[in-house]
Amino acid sequence: METPKKHCSHCKTEKTRDQFGWQDHERGVYRESCMECDANAESIFGIENDYEARRAARLFREFGLTPSDEEAMLCNQNNCCASCRKRTLEKRLVVDYCQETQTVRGLLCPTCHSTVGQIGMDISVMQNALDYLRSSQAA
Numbered sequence: 835m836e837t838p839k840k841h842c843s844h845c846k847t848e849k850t851r852d853q854f855g856w857q858d859h860e861r862g863v864y865r866e867s868c869m870e871c872d873a874n875a876e877s878i879f880g881i882e883n884d885y886e887a888r889r890a891a892r893l894f895r896e897f898g899l900t901p902s903d904e905e906a907m908l909c910n911q912n913n914c915c916a917s918c919r920k921r922t923l924e925k926r927l928v929v930d931y932c933q934e935t936q937t938v939r940g941l942l943c944p945t946c947h948s949t950v951g952q953i954g955m956d957i958s959v960m961q962n963a964l965d966y967l968r969s970s971q972a973a
């Protein structure tokens with residue numbers, strides 16, 4: 835039987851499946867980019883600055899996000915945090931990744947990112963906190 839092939843989303847080369855790492859092993863989902871591109875992530879974006887290059891490479895490995903994906907998301911959010919909607923002075927927002935659905939939810943300011951992280955998937959905790967704050971305001 836022939837080994838199934840797959841197109842790398844970055845080098846656009848058709849390679850055999852074993853040239854791709856796992857995005858999610860349990861669900862049998864392969865990464866969109868080949869191992870070679872993943873290993874060269876620092877250089878494929880052609881970023882000179884070391885810090886930016888490392889950051890871009892990390893986002894790409896962890897979330898499959900390229901700098902232009904990030905740029906587009908930021909543009910969609912009007913350069914604001916997706917949660918508090920405040921325009922941030924931080925040059926970079928934090929990527930909020932949902933482990934449950936394996937998708938990037940949005941870009942958040944560091945404050946919201948840690949808040950969301952603490953609340954996690956339990957929205958009722960947030961609701962209780964809101965009720966608590968509202969009741970103390972009313973008193």
Ligand SMILES: [Zn+2]
Nearest residue numbers: 842845868871
């Ligand atoms: Zn590739």
Ligand SMILES: [Zn+2]
Nearest residue numbers: 915918943946
């Ligand atoms: Zn925020």
